[in-house]
Amino acid sequence: MTEPGYSLVDPMSGAVAREDMTLALICRPDQMQGSDIGALTGDDWSQILAWAAEHRFMPYLHYSIGRAGLRDTLPAEVQRTLAAAYRRSTLRALSMQRDMIHVSRVLDDAGIGHLFLKGAYLAHFAYPESGLRPMRDLDVLVRRDQAMAAFNALLANGLERNPKHMGNPEVYLAGSKHLPTIRVPGGASVEVHTLTTTPSALMPYDPALGRHEVLGQRAVRRTVAGQDISFSGPEDLLLHICVHAVLDNQFNNGPLTLTDIAWILDHHQIDWPTFWDLARQQQATRGVALALRLLEREWPGQQIAWDDAAAAIIRADDPILPVAAHSLLRSVEARGDVALQAELADTPTVGGKIGRLLGRAFPSRARIAREFPVDARSPRVFLYYPLKWWRLRLRLSGFLRNSTDDRAQRDLDNFGTIVNWLKG
Secondary structure, eight states: OOOTTOOOSOTTSHHHHHHHHHHHHHHOGGGOOHHHHHTOOHHHHHHHHHHHHHTTOHHHHHHHHHHTTOGGGSOHHHHHHHHHHHHHHHHHHHHHHHHHHHHHHHHHHTTOOEEEOTHHHHHHHTSSSGGGSOOSEEEEEEOGGGHHHHHHHHHHTTOEEOTTOOSOHHHHHHHSSBOOOEEOTTSOEEEEESOSSOOOSSOOOOGGGGSHHHHGGGOEEEEETTEEEEEOOHHHHHHHHHHIIIIITTTTTOTHHHHHHHHHHHHOOOOHHHHHHHHHHTTOHHHHHHHHHHHHHHSTTOOOOOOHHHHTTOOTTOTHHHHHHHHTTOOSTTHHHHHHHHHHHTOOSHHHHHHHHHHHHSOOHHHHHHHSSSOTTSGGGGGGHHHHHHHHHHHHHHHHHHHHOHHHHHHHHHHHHHHHHHHO
């Protein structure tokens, strides 16, 4: 992987130029001219729309370009594509709202304290319109000792197991921040969380800081369609977004990270001393500083009250920032392969690399039980290893393809550069 020095592909290359233009269309279209957009080719738009679909920012692109008064400068087909995505997302937001209210009522009726994380609040109380912030699922945080009760209450009240996540929930509870994904039939997927984020080598914090017992004390309550619902407080929400984007995903969750932060800051008075104190407690200050400097770079004019120590971590012109910016458009499909390649690249010996690959092919009983509906203590667990190998075989072709693909290789270099920077 790339060492400090932060080398990129030629900044004048087509790939980087398109990435920079895409981020400009999202974050600062008011600084652009119609001639800038008119210069984009059909191939440029094909790539921009592919990224927008992959990273779920097509509705926001429709909004940001329209707010800048530039929508009429787009090719007609691009206008139609963005408008259709905007309409679909607006309808989807209404469906997600209905499902969030249902989940909250079920948990209230069961006497289980809970609060919703990230997207559920952002869509309704940060963005100007709920459809601008598409959600993949609803994340709801509960106390760890009530997690199974919450999971079972939801299943007893209309939700169902997701066939793609049929692992043993008790195994999840022992080693994961959330239980297996369940879903409202025809609607939202739901993750019952016991922890906001998992401690890691990059952020070895005390997990007690990410539990409901702590975050619930700072929660805010808002009314959604007549239902009183609890959400993370603004400081916890902002911290969670930064941590999730940088320390959990190395910017692989796309440009909505920037819009999330920008609209939180636009609509909320952040208690900055509390925020920076929370970041220090979670040993996340370095990653958080990177996220906020990136926002300043891509979205000029944002008001951030920097803590002196945090401001000293990263300058506004640090060369890591363009690396992070381009990583916002990393391939979602290849992210698992990129992570494995990075893991192998960081393993110095051939024997170590083989050991890591064998660990993927022959996971522990607990790992099998997390993926398949079987008790780790049962002899039946061994019956699922062939199915695991079949799934790995299906992934192998993608891994080999991404090992030689130019975009995946650049994603790998950027990933390694960010991780090295975070390690300090």
